[in-house]
Amino acid sequence: MIELILSTLAEFGLIREDYKHQKRITKKEKEDGIKRPIQKYFMQPSALMFISVLVIGSLSAILFFTYQRKSVFPKKTKNEISEMSDRMENWNKNLGKYPTELNELIGNSPLRQGWKKDAWNREYEFKITENGQGFLITSAGSDGKFGTEDDIKSN
Known part of the structure; x- marks a missing residue:
């Protein structure tokens, strides 16, 4: 009033x-x-x-x-990649190998459906090393191009 x-x-x-x-x-x-x-x-x-x-x-x-693009999005993406890496390590520990693609890691969990894209709403690049003993999850970062200095990587 x-x-x-x-x-x-x-x-x-x-x-x-x-x-x-x-x-x-x-x-x-x-x-x-x-x-x-x-x-x-x-x-x-x-x-x-x-x-x-x-x-x-x-x-x-x-x-x-x-501010959101320069500070919040990179932190959110780093945290998400860290969670994905932890899940990858648990997967390897339990099954003896890493999943071959990201969708296999995500599964049917509605909570992990957001793992398909980073904070900039771009797909992650997901690679298993040649010998199958490691993995690399990469976000293209703020510029949207892979292979540049702003990329955010696992490990």
């Missing part, structure tokens, strides 16, 4: 300031005979508030998504 009252008062205050702004600009226009449409409409307090909120919101969104 308090929020509604405060927002209503703020809106009335903004409407009042817009009205006073319009009066001031109209008075200046009459005094010197120069039309001021930009100052009259785009420089009124409500327009300035709208533009400010739009700019601040856009910058916040850009910063958030950049």
